[in-house]
Amino acid sequence: MRKNIIIGAFALFAFLLLVFTCPNKQDHEEAITYVVSSLINEKIDEEETDALALLGSFYLTKFVGQFLDSRLRVNNYFLFSVGEVNYKGKTKNVSFGILNQVYTIDKEDIKKEISEDK
Secondary structure, rough: OOOHHHHHHHHHHHHHHHHHOOOOHHEEEEEHHHHHHHHHHHHHHHHHOOHHHHHHHHHHHHHHHHHHHEEEEEEOOOOEEEEEEEEEOEEEEEEEEEEOOEEEEOOOHHHHHHHOOO
């Protein structure tokens, strides 16, 4: 009997922990924007850049934020959340959030998606 109470209390604690640490849409946007911005910065660092390219990277980062604001949908399943983007009639999962952490698609997947759109 006592063992069941301990297991139940632990399960309740784990459930409440997951519910209260489920990332929201803003958390997903920040994580995706960070990955895309670092990809843009890597691309700029690979090539010879000037001040105009640097300004372009700031503009692209701002554009990514606006794009995500309008196209990112976060499905909250209380214990975890999934971010998806609808683009050109396709819906793609781009992030997964649990325990206040958001895991996004990696840079290689982003490069692949960009090259397929060309």
